[in-house]
Amino acid sequence: MAAEAKVDPMYQFTIKPIAELNIAGYDVSFTxxxxxxxxxxxVLTLFVAGGLKRQMVPGRWQMMVETFTGFIDDMLEANIxxxxxxxxxxxxxxxxxxxxxxxxxxxxxxxxGVHPFTFxxxxxxxxxxxxxxxxxxxxxxxxxxxxxxxxxxxxxGTPLPMIPVxxxxxxxxxxxxxxxxGLRLFVAMMAGHVLLEVLSSFVIDGTNAGxxxxxxxxxxxxxxxxxxxxxxxxxxxxQAYVFALLTSLYINDAENLH
Amino acid sequence: MPQxxxxxxxxxxxxxxxxxxFGFTFFVVGKGMVPKVLATxxxxxxxxxxxxxxxxxxxxxxxxxxxxxxxRENENRANxxxxxxxxxxxxxxxxxxRLAKAQTKIDAKLAEAEGRIAAARTAAMGxxxxxxxxxxxxIVQRLAGVKxxxxxxxxxxKEALAxx
Numbered sequence: 001m002a003a004e005a006k007v008d009p010m011y012q013f014t015i016k017p018i019a020e021l022n023i024a025g026y027d028v029s030f031t032x033x034x035x036x037x038x039x040x041x042x043v044l045t046l047f048v049a050g051g052l053k054r055q056m057v058p059g060r061w062q063m064m065v066e067t068f069t070g071f072i073d074d075m076l077e078a079n080i081x082x083x084x085x086x087x088x089x090x091x092x093x094x095x096x097x098x099x100x101x102x103x104x105x106x107x108x109x110x111x112x113g114v115h116p117f118t119f120x121x122x123x124x125x126x127x128x129x130x131x132x133x134x135x136x137x138x139x140x141x142x143x144x145x146x147x148x149x150x151x152x153x154x155x156x157g158t159p160l161p162m163i164p165v166x167x168x169x170x171x172x173x174x175x176x177x178x179x180x181x182g183l184r185l186f187v188a189m190m191a192g193h194v195l196l197e198v199l200s201s202f203v204i205d206g207t208n209a210g211x212x213x214x215x216x217x218x219x220x221x222x223x224x225x226x227x228x229x230x231x232x233x234x235x236x237x238x239q240a241y242v243f244a245l246l247t248s249l250y251i252n253d254a255e256n257l258h
Numbered sequence: 259m260p261q262x263x264x265x266x267x268x269x270x271x272x273x274x275x276x277x278x279x280f281g282f283t284f285f286v287v288g289k290g291m292v293p294k295v296l297a298t299x300x301x302x303x304x305x306x307x308x309x310x311x312x313x314x315x316x317x318x319x320x321x322x323x324x325x326x327x328x329x330r331e332n333e334n335r336a337n338x339x340x341x342x343x344x345x346x347x348x349x350x351x352x353x354x355x356r357l358a359k360a361q362t363k364i365d366a367k368l369a370e371a372e373g374r375i376a377a378a379r380t381a382a383m384g385x386x387x388x389x390x391x392x393x394x395x396x397i398v399q400r401l402a403g404v405k406x407x408x409x410x411x412x413x414x415x416k417e418a419l420a421x422x
Binding site: 010011013014015017021023026027028029030031033034037038040041044045048049051052054055056058062065066069070073088089090092093096097119121122123124125128129132186190 | 259260261264265267268269270271272273274275276277278279280282283284286287288289291292293294295296298299301302305
């Protein structure tokens, strides 16, 4: 029995189609991943809509929503300045979408038989979001500064002979941004979920192997899991914040150059 | 790792649905709702600022009125004190005048009385002299049997009175 209960920590990331769909030769089936995107979108929409009462004296819910919008608003204003306000809708959507996806994916819904799927642990998803942010940086940069945007690769005060050396380095670090942006979120989410899965397999296998193993391995693993669950909630918030923060910093580069 | 193993099969679906749902989030939540929430916050902030400014203005106005009231009050007090002082001075002057009048009356009466006393005294003096002269005539006649005339007796009396 213990041998049968083999836990594959990577299995949780498997995408399973729910409804087959084919558009223009591309397989765009509605999958469990898409399902959780839908759930995230619905929950997020309900959350923000609940804060839309527009009361002068806000209730708890409205206060909560206003805290989030104010948080993003302040962040953009601090990083970009007054011009940052027009990016609030995008950065807010980005931050809340990632945050809700991360947290919904952590919910212990497996108890009632529903398996949460954390789509932010797929680099196809985080990659698209990163590319979106990066495209905005490029579009805004070239729109506002034209070809002068290339001066981004030559920091202020670079001595003339150093420019041929510095510029390629700056260019590479600039081009790496979307990858680091997307990979960071994907890796953080995946690592946390794998860790939880591995520890839970210790608990299950240890307990199945007998009371001694259960006490020796299962219990400490379980205690560790509780701590790591709390840590994962923190990571869920931090990674969403980092994604939004870096996006706003990159937009700042495009908006204000140096 | 399903992320890589399933990449070829699922990338289109992942990208498609992400764009659908994130697009929905961006246009409905980000573009539709967030500006309203921010507008509400801004309206509240400006309302609070306006209320505070109004309160400050009302306070300044109250201070100003109090200052004016205080000034008026001080003026009134000064006026009242001036009236009081004037009344006091008037009363004092009147009293003094009446006292002076009474004093002159008393002085006149006193002088008149003194005059009367002096007259009475001279009259009495004269009478005493006459009586003394007569007494002296009488005494001399009885003791010495000499008849002294009236003028000489009066002369002697006068001398004796003058010498004390």
